[in-house]
Amino acid sequence: MSIANTKPLERRPIHPGEILREDFLPEYELSVTALAEALGVSRQSVNELLRERRAVSPEMALRLGKLFGTSPEFWLNLQRNIDLWDAAKGLKREIAHIHPLQVA
Incomplete structure (x- = not known):
């Protein structure tokens, strides 16, 4: 069972690259290289991810999960939140006229 989120998020979710850049790299004292x-x-792949110009792929999520002892789902969920936010903003006018179906 899930709980409906009735309050819309007013800001864009945090990109996984920001989490890596601000939390993981300093904590583990890692450079981009x-x-x-x-x-x-x-290095280019990591740099683009850290600069939030690249999305986390399932492959990258597996790599990050293994390296940092997290689950791949952690990284993919961060990316999914970004993707859904961007899609919702881009399609806002197009989906505004869609109404939920009622069960007969």
């Missing part, structure tokens, strides 16, 4: 090497990806 060290993080890229630990993840087995390019």
Whole structure:
């Protein structure tokens, strides 16, 4: 069972790159280069993620989860929140006329 969220979020959710940049890198004393090497990806990929210009993919979520001892779902949920926020803002006018169906 889930609880309906009746209060809409008024600000854009936090990007996973910001979480990495502000919380994880300082805590683990990692540079962009060290993080890229630990993840087995390019420095450019990590840099784009940290600058919030790249989304967390399922592959990256698995890598981040393994490296930091978190779940891949943690990273994907952060990204999902961003994706839904952006989609809702972009489609606001288009979906405004859609009304929920009633069960017969």
